[in-house]
Amino acid sequence: MTGLGAYVPAAGKYCPACGTDYPADFVVCPRDGGQLSIRDEFVGTTIRDTFRILRVLGEGGMARVYEAQHARIPAKRFAIKILHPELAHEPQIVARFLREAEAAASIKSPHVVDVYDVDRTRDGRPFIISEFLQGRELADHLAAVGKMDVGFAVRVVRQVCKALALAHEKGVVHRDMKPENVFLTGDMQNPTAKVLDFGISKVENVSGPALTHTGMIMGTPQYMSPEQAKGERVDHRADIYAVGGILYALLTGKKPFDGEDAASILTLVLSHDPPRPCSIRPDIPEPVEAIVQRAMAKSPAERYQSMAELEAALAPFDPGENAAATSAAPAGEKMATLARPLLLIVAGSGMLWGAGTVIAMIVAIMRLARNDTSRSAVTSTELTLIILIVLLFIAGPVFFSVLHVQRAIWGNTVKTMALAERVIPPIAAGLGAYGFASLLVRFMEGVVIGRLSNMGWPVWDVLLAAVGLGILLVAYLISEKQR
Structure with a gap:
């Protein structure tokens, strides 16, 4: 329901009807069956005399996200992401938080969440105002259906490729692509995909202090490229690897790599290829399998060298594409x-x-x-x-x-x-x-x-x-x- 990333439920809920407090994993009040709300100081208040905070949508390690209503145009809804108070005085955290807004705002694409503004609350906490999305995360949709038809999966991933191609043109490398950071809106039979959460993105050719350095590992292990797992300098091809991992998960219903902890997963990322997709789901066309495996090659030089190249390779397998333009798959x-x-x-x-x-x-x-x-x-x-x-x-x-x-x-x-x-x-x-x-x-x-x-x-x-x-x-x- 938000355009600002993937979040886990916030801690502490209450029933608006009876006022009883409940743990974070409760959804409804056992007494009266009412929907529980997260306790929060901003709910019911108005920010900047314009945005009335209606409810908490979710919470992550850096920030809490709210649904807000425009004070003068009640029909308009927004997602507002506010940095946690204990992090508001950490310069590097604040810089990374604002980098998310800058990166997303610089990419004009129907497949990237729109960011409208950034500001600070009265107590100095930065917040980002973005479009409010209605639909569901790709990860939630995948969990609901188990695995996706090849045509549906390819169509969604091609939209992600188009978004990231524009990001890469702007010098922005996402570095944390995964199903949780793709949001599906509109008709779920033919949805529009939106890329979310540029919070750990890397922006090339910008002045100012570096927000990460060589040896720092950031991202999600299951979809992390080998060079990223080693803490090496990464470029746009790390996103190509991750998108290949997303397509793998959509087609097979399984993550490319999984394990008991992050260390064991990173070991697999560095030393093994994921199981062959066709061994999990035999009806996957071998050319599509080849595209997934090339995108996820261990060496960046062996992958597709641009998102446009990956998107073009997938085009023949998108049933919604013009038949004349995709009459044949690439010879390779x-x-x-x-x-x-x-x-x-x-x-x-x-x-x-x-x-x-x-x-x-x-x-x-x-x-x-x-x-x-x-x-x-x-x-x-x-x-x-x-x-x-x-x-x-x-x-x-x-x-x-x-x-x-x-x-x-x-x-x-x-x-x-x-x-x-x-x-x-x-x-x-x-x-x-x-x-x-x-x-x-x-x-x-x-x-x-x-x-x-x-x-x-x-x-x-x-x-x-x-x-x-x-x-x-x-x-x-x-x-x-x-x-």
Whole structure:
């Protein structure tokens, strides 16, 4: 019900009808069933001869928030956030409180809460006047529905992206994006999302003392970027990570990371990827999963580099978007669905080809060494031993490679796509070169020379293997150089 952030219930309530006091977690009076109100010195008073305080909406660690009515235009409602009295004489706290108003007021967007003014009460406590929002927090809506349809979640997150894109243009980094700081207004089937609470935002290129310093950790652990968790300097890409976390929560109904305390959560943020969204909810499209995982990449350089880029990637999955503008997902995201099966097919084929090529080369060298080019130069027992030795030799590397991929890569669609991009082209090039060279040999022997008797010549096996493996290596080096 407020445009100024997420708040927990204030301590101490009373029944306006009978005057009985109750604990903060009571909602109605057990005696008469009346709605309980929070005891407060400002309720019923008028601030600045203009704003009549009607009731307390909620309370946080820094301030209490009220619903206020305009004294001369009773139909107009406002949210007023007043700093706690014990904090009003802390310069850094006051500066951070006012920074929230400055940051929000500088961003002109239908998806950011409007801030109208800042002032001080008679006893010197700063307060912020903002628009009064009717609806519900995104976190409350998520708790009510459990998880959201892909189209609904994408539509809400795109609105958040648009708001933060404008904030980033102004040099404002929110640093505490989470479902509690997004408010849904209007029709809940097609709501308007508003970004709230710029209380710990970071504003670039402003004069004055810094409100935070390197090593200070601020924000909500479950949605905090790794660099923020380490207390490092952050930029707008920390918000991109957090928005990816919000989309993860909306789609799966679960937070990306959770634990018993903040320290255990931060450890997970720094050392683990969240569980694959499709493992929690199989009907999530893999391209959408890839978008979430790219936004939440551990390294800022591997994420989307702007909110506009993230918003554009999501556009094809927004059912309300113009169909002509979103007829196809970006090519990189289309690969998400094919990456795993292609990787299995090509990598499996490559391993079989590699093992077969090594076996053929060993047999060819043995035939040349014995000065016998016939197939019978190597006995079946020797061939069986060669096959077993080669398979045993490559079994270890293959096993540990597969184990590494399964543990560190396979559950992340973006990492799987990156691995596919590195592995598939060289293997495909090597296989293609080997196949082409084999056909060329058969053409030369059978058509040009007119004899097929030399097709079993062991030198061909060595040369064909060298061609295939050589092309594979060249393709790999070229690919790595272009990365």
